[in-house]
Amino acid sequence: MSTVTYQRRRATNAFMLGLCAVSAFLAVGVLLLILGFVLAKGISSLNIDLFTKMPVPEGEPGGGVANSIVGSLITIGLAAVIGIPVGIGAGIFLSEYAGQRLGDVIRFTADVLTGVPSIVIGIFVYGLVVLRMGNFSALAAGIALAIIMLPIVARSSEEMLRLVPHSQREAALALGISRWRTILSVVIPVAQRGLVTGALLAIARAAGETAPLLFTALGNRFMSLSVTGGPIDALPLRIYRYATGPYSEQQQQAWAASFVLVLTVFIISLAARLLLRRR
Amino acid sequence: MAVGFHTQRQNPIMGYEMHSGRGPQAPISEADALAGGVVVRRLDAWYGSFQALRGVDLLVAPNRITAVIGPSGCGKSTLIRCLNRMHEVVPRARVTGEVLLRGEDIYAPGVDAVVVRRRVGMVFQKPNPFPTMSVFDNVAAGLRLNGFMVRRGQTVETVEKSLRQAALWDEVKDKLSRPATELSGGQQQRLCIARALAVEPEVVLMDEPCSALDPVATLKIEELMRALAKEYTIVIVTHNMQQAARVSVHTAVMMMAEDRAGEMIEFGPTEEIFTKPRDKRTEDYITGRFG
Numbered sequence: 105m106s107t108v109t110y111q112r113r114r115a116t117n118a119f120m121l122g123l124c125a126v127s128a129f130l131a132v133g134v135l136l137l138i139l140g141f142v143l144a145k146g147i148s149s150l151n152i153d154l155f156t157k158m159p160v161p162e163g164e165p166g167g168g169v170a171n172s173i174v175g176s177l178i179t180i181g182l183a184a185v186i187g188i189p190v191g192i193g194a195g196i197f198l199s200e201y202a203g204q205r206l207g208d209v210i211r212f213t214a215d216v217l218t219g220v221p222s223i224v225i226g227i228f229v230y231g232l233v234v235l236r237m238g239n240f241s242a243l244a245a246g247i248a249l250a251i252i253m254l255p256i257v258a259r260s261s262e263e264m265l266r267l268v269p270h271s272q273r274e275a276a277l278a279l280g281i282s283r284w285r286t287i288l289s290v291v292i293p294v295a296q297r298g299l300v301t302g303a304l305l306a307i308a309r310a311a312g313e314t315a316p317l318l319f320t321a322l323g324n325r326f327m328s329l330s331v332t333g334g335p336i337d338a339l340p341l342r343i344y345r346y347a348t349g350p351y352s353e354q355q356q357q358a359w360a361a362s363f364v365l366v367l368t369v370f371i372i373s374l375a376a377r378l379l380l381r382r383r
Numbered sequence: 384m385a386v387g388f389h390t391q392r393q394n395p396i397m398g399y400e401m402h403s404g405r406g407p408q409a410p411i412s413e414a415d416a417l418a419g420g421v422v423v424r425r426l427d428a429w430y431g432s433f434q435a436l437r438g439v440d441l442l443v444a445p446n447r448i449t450a451v452i453g454p455s456g457c458g459k460s461t462l463i464r465c466l467n468r469m470h471e472v473v474p475r476a477r478v479t480g481e482v483l484l485r486g487e488d489i490y491a492p493g494v495d496a497v498v499v500r501r502r503v504g505m506v507f508q509k510p511n512p513f514p515t516m517s518v519f520d521n522v523a524a525g526l527r528l529n530g531f532m533v534r535r536g537q538t539v540e541t542v543e544k545s546l547r548q549a550a551l552w553d554e555v556k557d558k559l560s561r562p563a564t565e566l567s568g569g570q571q572q573r574l575c576i577a578r579a580l581a582v583e584p585e586v587v588l589m590d591e592p593c594s595a596l597d598p599v600a601t602l603k604i605e606e607l608m609r610a611l612a613k614e615y616t617i618v619i620v621t622h623n624m625q626q627a628a629r630v631s632v633h634t635a636v637m638m639m640a641e642d643r644a645g646e647m648i649e650f651g652p653t654e655e656i657f658t659k660p661r662d663k664r665t666e667d668y669i670t671g672r673f674g
Contacts, residue, residue: 203474271511275575278469279525279582280501289528293515 135370142366146359154360159325159342162351169361171327172342175242176311179321179338182246182331183310187253188303194254195261195299200287211262214255225251226316234320240335242328245321252313253306260302264295297379304376308369314340339365410652411442411633417486419445420616421466421586426480428461428470428645435461436645439480441635443586448608448617450631450653452624454668457637458645459620460508463588466618467503468496484586501529504579508591510571512563512578519559521574522546525582541581548614549577550607569600573607580611587611589619593626605630624669628657636665 143150153168160167194214198207229248234240268291276286292299317323322335323345330336339361346358416422421443428436435458443449443466451459464470465478468489482489489499512521520527522542542559546552551573555566563574572592579587589608593601608617608630621627627634634656636649649662660666 269511271507271509272513274469274472274507275511275513275578276524276528277472278467278500278505278507279529279578280497280499281525281528282497285528285530289524290513290515294513296515 139363139366139370142359142363146356146361146363149356149360150363154357154364158327162349162354165353167357169337169339169342169357171324172337172339172361173364174327174329175321175324175337175341176339178242178329178331178336179245179249179317180307180311182242183249183253184303184307186246187250187306187310188257190250191254191257191306192261192299192303194258195265195302196287196292198258198262199265200283200291211259214258217251217255218259221315222248222252222313223315223318226319229316230319237332239333240320240322241332242321242330242336243332245317245336245338246331248316248320249310249313252316253310256306256309257302260305261295261299264298264302265291267298268294301376301380304372304379308372308376311372312340312365312369314344317341318344411444413442415444416442417483419485420447421618422481422483422486423462423466424481424483426462426465426478426482428458428465428479429477430461430473431475434643434645436465437643439637439645439647441647441650442633443616443618444633445616446612446614447632448612448619448630449633449635450627451618451620451635451637452622452627452668453637454639455622456644457639459637460590461645462637462647463505463590463618463620466586466588467505468499469505471496501525501582502584503586503588504582504584505588505590506572506575506579506592509595510568510575512566512571512574514562514564516563517560518555518563518566518574521563522577522581525578529582542577545577545581546574548580548611549573550603550610551577567600569596569603572596572600572604576604576607576611580615584615586616586618589617591620591622594622601626624657628653636660636662636668638664638668 153166155168155173156170157166157168158170194210198210202210225248229244229251233244233247237244272290272294273286276290277283281290317338317340321338321341323341324335324337328334328336343358343361343365346354346361349355413422421441423439423441423443426436426439426441427434439458439462441449441462451462453459461470466482466489470476470478478490480490484499484502488494489503513524516524519542522545523538526538526541543552543556546555551570554570555574558565563571566574572595576587576592593604596604605626608619611617619627619631631653633651634653635647636656638646638648640646649656649660649665651661656665657669660669666672
C-alpha cells in the first residue's frame, strides 16, 4: 500500500471519528442546553410560591401553579394505576405464554402503538371517554396517558422477564408448582427491579405529554381533586397556556414550571437507571 | 477415589471400581417396577421435527439407583425429563408411549403434569436455588407455592428433615435466613436436593447433578444418593461412567449414530454392563474408545 493511500485513509478515519464524537456531544449537549436555558429563563419565578400558590388573574404579579402540580400528580397517578398493571400483564403474556407468531403480532402492535402520535391518542380518548361522560376529567387524561405508557411498560417488562434464566422456571415447575404461581413467586421477584425501572421510564414519558391532555384534562385554573368531575389542570398544559399568552409574568412562570417538569423527568429516569444498576 | 467406600474391587478388564454396598444385584423384575417403580414403554420424544428418543423401554426398580449413561446428545436428559413431564415445557416438544409410575400412566388423558411433578422430583445439572429466597424458603418453596395448607411448625419440621436427608443441615442450620446464593456450589446442589425432597416425591430424577461440582462435592452427593436410595427411587443421568459404576444398581446405555439419536442399546445390572457388555458399542463407550 502506498504511503499516500495510507495517510488518506488515516485522515478519513480521523474525520469520521470526529463527526461521530460531535454528534454524541450534541445529543448530550442538547439536554444540558435545555436544562440551562430553561433554568436561566425561569429562575426569577422559581420560588416556593410556584409550588404552593394558585394562579392569579392575568397581569397580576405573583401566584403559582399548585393546581397544575396537583393535577399532574392525579392524572399521572391514575395513568400509572391503569397502565402499569396492564402493561406488566402484557409483558408476562409475551414472555411466558405467547407462542412465536402471536408474540410477534403483539410485539409489532405494541411497537406501532408506541409510535402513534400522542395527539391521536388524545382525540381517541376524547371520543371514547370525554364525549360519553359528558365532561373533561382526570380519568380521561389518566386513560390517555395510560395508553401511552402501556406499550413502553409491556415491552420493557417482557425484556426484563426474559432475562430471568430458564432454569429458574424449570426448578419451580419440577417441584410441581403451577405455571402462574411459578411466574408470580419465582420469576417476577427475580425481575422485580427491572419491572420497576420500566414502569418509572413510562411514568417519565407520560409526565411530559401535553397533546393528549388538551382533549382530556382540558386545563383548569382552579384546584380540582375530582377524578371524574370535570376539567383538571396539569403542568404541561399550564406551561402551554402561559407560554403562548401575552403576559410576561406568566411566561416567566412557564419557564420555571418547565424547569420543574424537565428536572422531574430527569430525576425519575435517573432513579430508574440507578435502580437497575444496583447489585 | 476410594473415600467413604466400605468394600470395593477393581474390575480386571475395564478398570472400574464396583461398589458392592449397593444392595442386591438381582435382575430387574418388571413386577417390582410396575408395583413401586417406573416402567417406560416404547417412548418416543420429539423437539419439533427432531426425534430425540426412539422406542425406549426401561424398568426403574423401586428404592434403587438406576443410571443412564451415553455420549452427549444421545437423549439421556430427554429421557428423564419425560419421566416427570418436564419435556413438554419446551415449546413444540412432544411425547408418545407410556411411562407407568407405580403402574399408572403419567401420560394418560386427564393426568395433570403438575401432580406428576409433585410425585417425581428433579435435580438439575447446574444448582438452581431460587436467588431471591433464603435457604429456608428455598426448601419450603415446594410446600408453600403448591398451596399446601401447612402449619408453620410443620413447615419448619419438613425443612429440617429435608436438609438432614440432603446432608446439609449441619452446614446451614445457623444461616437458614441467609440468601441461598451465599452457599457454595456443592451446598447449593444439596439444597436443591433438599428442596426436591421436601415435597416428599416417590422418585427423584437427577440430571448430571455433579457435572458442575468439584470432586469432593461430587463424592458427597454420591454418598447422599446411596443413603437416599433407601427411601427413594432414583434415576441419575451422568456423563461420568465411574460415577454410574460407583452408585448405580442398574444401568441403561443410550447411543446415537450420525443421523439418529435416542436409542437405548443396552440395559441391565450395572456390574454386567461394566464387566461383560453385550453390545459392542457399549464396550467401546465405557472403555473410552467412543468419540
